[in-house]
Amino acid sequence: MTPLVDVVIVNWNTGGHLRTCLRSLARADQSRLRVGEVVVVDNASSDGSAQDLRVTGLDLRVVRNAGNRGFASACNQGAALCRSDLVLFLNPDTELYPDTLRVTGEFLRTPGARRFGIFGARMVDARGRPRTSCSRLPSPRIYAGGMTGLDRLAPALFPPHHLRPEELSRSGEVDQVIGAFFLVRRPLFAELGGFDEDYFLYLEEVDFTLRARRLGWASYFNAEAWVYHAEAISSTQLGPWRHYLLLCSRTRYMFRHWPKRQAWLLTGLSLAVEPVARLVGAALHGQSPNVRATLAVQRAFLGWLRRGRPPGPPPVPPARARQAAPPEPVPATHEMRRSV
Template identity: 25%
Template sequence: MDSVIRATQKITSEIIIADNCSTDDSVQLVREKYPQVTLLPFGSNYGFSKGNNLAVKQARGTYLCILNPDTIVGENVFLNCLAFAKANSNLGFVGTQLIDGSGTFLPESKRHLPTPKVARAKFLGHDDKYYFNEIDKDSRGPVEILVGAFMFCRKKVYQDLGGFDERYFMYGEDIDLSYTALTNNLQNYYLGDALVVHFKGESTVKDKKYLKRFYGAMELFYDKYFKRNLLEKLVVKIAVKILSIKPIKNTQPNPKIKKKILVTNQVNKGLSSFDEVCSMDTLPATSCSNTALYWDINSLLIEEILHYMKDNPRSFLYRFLSLDRSTAVGSDDKNSQGKIEIF
């Protein structure tokens, strides 16, 4: 939230949070810490599609950005997307380069249309057919499918296309809407020079229910857009059934932090909680998998942090401090939930 507020300081904007019936104190926390935010607390979990559609109905601006709650954005990301949108009249949606909490590039930032042929290749481990590798991850260019963690567009385009199909509870709705834009002669674009951290794994636990929803969403997508004979439908149903019960990939536990380094531009701050203090100019030259860099976003540019993480993936453990330095968040593996540390 702090990163979004900072990134919208130079734009006339509003922040709308759609809360799908949180069971913790998230709603109260937002009300207390961010009174300027428009909060929509739903009495039920409507899912990603309906929750976002309801939020869009409340939006008053000309442009929209669908943004996951487990993201951190740079100061200029919305300005860059806005400038790009104004220069491209046939724009569908704009996506950015997503990295996870370790700084590793997330290839789902730009994807091909998952036709049954492409999907079969993906399921067999041939990711090159699924991801849009024709464009370098640091470049800009037209792509087919973007990811719902960050989708920027004109509000009129979103409304004209009907928004997210609410039959998708979670997963698949971004593929559907991206493809709908293409079928309406609009072009989706990827901006590889705009960085966003997407922690992943924070919005949902990757269990058997997750697999069933994910592959069930793909079955819905194929039924909606691809005419298939009975044999093809049967094959897809069997594949979805098998994939939805496959073992969950084991992830390594979060490594134990042996050394904490506060990275800040404020001198003599936080010495008691950390083993060392340095600035962006004096970061350690040697990487260490058990050393954590704690980013002081109160004194550092978030964009500078994100570029460092992208250029040094998994060199260190990375943690983002809250503005008051009372908590730190981070995630070391895209397949597992992250950690919150309270000081």
């Protein structure tokens, strides 16, 4: 019997990308993995991207939130409406290739798939070139390198968070697959209580993956299942405030999963060293360092540390959300994409 997967898509001002994503689902080869219900949870978009979403061939439900509940909360909200044994959390700025579900379903049928609870795919750009697909689970050394720029100067000592394309030449077990295509077994999702809603944006899937590993469930990267990923269509609209949300999520992750001594040390780097490193890095890359925005983000982060509560939407609303650029077309088959 063909396995059934429900799909949850959280949307916030993604323009035409959401419709393109849905159409790619409808066109996908479902001979080995059949799409059940598709739930779109819209976090109070202002660009009309969640209006009139009718796609032939999809059992589609749209949930409209009055405000932005955050990514983790909206994912849980959508998953609560699903019933299949598999749940795919899919970014609205992705587009499946025609064989993505078939390739994924073929692996799910193998005995080797039984020990994995989370499944990912290869992310590519519009020309089929690799994008970030998998990451190392964070460690103090990884975060210290990212905060100070040492991951670029001395990667052997401070490994980068994301795996490079040359490290992902074949399918297999990885620390973590990114959340743009995040396929989860429903029993595992239920056992973990879904995503931790204290993460408003960023690291919710990292936290979920770590908790799954502690229960004995590994993550699998399928190098043959390709997904076009436009990347950061929603988050770029936040401007510098997306770094505020990253700081909050990163700090929460450190204090939840690391010894407090290490967490406080890295928090000190976040406050004292990282802002300087970011400003210097911008100047070295020929960009104008935005000192005012950096200081505003740091003040907001300090306020969050004092409150000790989960972050809500950014403390200063971004400018009116702009219409997201239309997605670039992706090749239709493996043969076409390998020829570019």
